[in-house]
Amino acid sequence: METTPPPDISFADLQAKIRTMYFDKDVARGVDGTFMWFMEEVGELASALRGTDKENLAEEFADVIAWLATIANVAGVDLSAALIAKYGHGCPGCGRLACTCPAEEKP
Numbered sequence: 195m196e197t198t199p200p201p202d203i204s205f206a207d208l209q210a211k212i213r214t215m216y217f218d219k220d221v222a223r224g225v226d227g228t229f230m231w232f233m234e235e236v237g238e239l240a241s242a243l244r245g246t247d248k249e250n251l252a253e254e255f256a257d258v259i260a261w262l263a264t265i266a267n268v269a270g271v272d273l274s275a276a277l278i279a280k281y282g283h284g285c286p287g288c289g290r291l292a293c294t295c296p297a298e299e300k301p
Contacts, residue, residue, distance in 0.1 A: 205263070206274040212263040220268050228268050232261040 203211075220228055239254040266273045280286055285293040287300070 204274065205277060206272075208259065209263045209266060209273050212260055213267045216264060217267060220264050223268075225265065225268050228261070228265050232258070232265055235261045 223231075235254065235257040239251075239258050242251040242254040245251070263273060266276075283289065284291045285295060287293065287295040
């Protein structure tokens, strides 16, 4: 039996799903507690990046993005709107889709 790949998920969809699943717990934990969980996941991602387990690496990337959406929910930030505002028209530094900022500068 053939299986179809799962559909892509937008940041707006992900943030809404995370909100539906965890919002009450997340608000009770607050921004500070949620940020600590986020940082733990970033640490786990850092470890996974040094390893060779691609499945674990993918899971850690997913966890970091999910916890980022969680913090955004608790802080009242719409991630999709924030991304569009900052990066929707290209690089925030030079304004081009393919960044031409000097290498020593952010981004």
